[in-house]
Amino acid sequence: MKSYRADYVFSINADPIKNGIVTVDEFGKILSIGNQPAHSDAPIEQLSGILCPGFINTHCHLELSHLKNKIAKGGGLVEFIKQVQQHRNVDPAEAAEAALKADAEMYENGIVAVGDISNSSLTIEIKANSKLHYHTFVELFTFLPQNAKSAFDNGLELLKQFKPQSVSIVPHAPYSVSKELFKLIREYSDTHANLLSIHNQECEDENKLYRYKTGKFLDLYDGFGIDISYFKPQARNSLQTIIPLLSNKQKILLVHNTCTNLKDIYFIKRFDRIINWCFCPGANIYIEGHLPKTELFIEQGFNITLGTDSLASNTGLDLLAEMKLLQDQVPSLTLNKLLQWGTINGAEYLGIDDEKGTLEVGKTPGLNLITGLDGFKITADTKLKRIA
Template identity: 30%
Template sequence: MAGPIVADGAVVLHNGTIAAVGRFGELVGAYPGAHLVDHPGCVLMPGLINAHIHLELSNLAHLGQGDPAESFTGWIAEMLGEREALGFTGTHVEEAARTVLQAQYDSGVLALADIGNTGVAAQLVNAFPGLLFPFLEYLGLTRGSLVPALKKLEKADDTIACTAHAPYSTHPELIRALKKRADRLDCLFPIHVAEPASENSMLTSGRGEMADFLRERGFYEDVFTWAGIDIAGSVQYLHSLGVLNSRTLCVHAIHVSEDEISLLSQSKANVCLCPGSNRFLQVGRAPVAAYLRQGVLPALGTDSAASNPELSIWREMQLLAEDHPEVDPCDILRMATAGGAAALGIEQEYGTLGPGRPGRFLAVAMPEDIHKEQELCAALVDGGSSMHVQWVSS
């Protein structure tokens, strides 16, 4: 929602497209023969955007329902152990993913960006009534894993969008190769960035919890460290690799400096925040106000059921407001709509309501009659997953 809120508003639909948006009284006069459909006590608004989810981890929801993680690396070890025990693929994985995907749409999510290793989401694209963008994730930090990964990438079909997992898990040459391919194909390039603070310490000194964890598992080589490289954090590291541009989506981006936010703003890279997952994994809070000050409007994502007890963009807005009371609720609402659409590159069609855009949006029931913009935004943001939504289309 990037434009002004219209009190007593209406939307005119024609052949599946929005023809006009404005005040009800004015549009009734301008379109005298139109069929009227009333939505009393509701707000008409764009569909929500979930800019980061891992559908293939939906069968691991029991992990996200437990106590908050004691450590980030401990959670990774537990999650990987569960995947190995239960199976990375299979009917149980696909059914859980399908259930979560339908629940996303039912809650008002129009578009999602999914990250996975198995291709489960790609099998569900045609079954989803909204827009599902699946990305095949690559990782591998050692030199021994680099050559096979590059060969696999070279053989990948151009219809498959490929991306890197994170700086702490992906060789820099592989990150560059993945980004080069994404730019060639005009694909989005989502990558986990600065989620745990230990990623920064690993990149700047080769030490800390993440470096120790990878060494213990044999995924880190002493000949391949970043000690001595003149970088201050994960975002600056990605900048040094030349992979930040308008088609880069930095997911989480918690432990970033003001200078790094400037790099993101200057490069026009996008950011996706996942407050629910961050709270469960206890990795910290993103500097939301600093992003907004520097002109970066983040998107929102739920992350996976393995690290979030409730996959709801409404709840993500609610948690963000709780964690950052200084942030305008209208800005938070924009993150879940216009910010998400811009991050996924679909802002010309979605994220706001306007003439020429697809005629599919939400009617959201409000608890009381509200007309002031700030109060309306606050009611939508603070309502959490209890919000009742209905899809509207011609």
């Protein structure tokens, strides 16, 4: 049993506690939280800074960790996709070693749970032995209607390999999934527990493809030898087109949202979908050079979470750094709100809020110490240390 006193304790589900004390057992389970330790005679370690729960990273690609520093910044999404395909295939041992290091990096950065995209079985053993909780999204893609059934069947086979780990099958993105494949995923999601996630509007070319059948994706398909002559322009943005194709029985995570606008947000409110938004600002800057219009989403009544994306598209797997980018963009964002996005919101989406996301007696949420704040503002000097 250990007790820690900090300048403030952010439990997330209640107001910050000044000079708060958190007591945990040897397994990290919270025994007490408040201004008194669990036992009056127990020693208390004094810490400078704030204590908060461990972070929840709802979007990562662990199996792409070997691509760190191999893809140029700022080239845009289409060029990024080309470079990922060019550099992706390496010795599996090299890819596994990089993924293992990335898993350890997230642990050191105070992350306790991850929603992770997988296209292969590479990370099964790593996740089985990790200190982190993982939910794996087996990602399906083909834009060719005739290949939908084989892509879906292959996804089910990979899903079986990941079980009994927490796992679901999901569509990759509007520009890489045909209506036929969307239909198969929806039918499965309507009858199985199948948490959903999809890359959404990472670049304006995605909207151009759906509205007018123009833009850089046409060159990408041509370069990959994919004939999309069947595809007709939809006269509306990609999000507005694919929302009706997603199940209303499952929680849905829309990831990136770099070019999502207010009309898109209002449009999805017309449908009975369980929408969550995930922002990955570091990756947005790395790939497209700009952030989503974050302020548009804040008061819309949706659950907002945070992700790091992969080391192919980011310089690190650090949710505190992601919070700093968002705070710089929207100075009115409070630390408490950012921590909420990075903890309980992600835990609720992943369905693990009974264990993680808030500092409450009986939970094992992890315990992070954040120092170097300017009041309650994240600065260049702000650092994180994992306590439990």
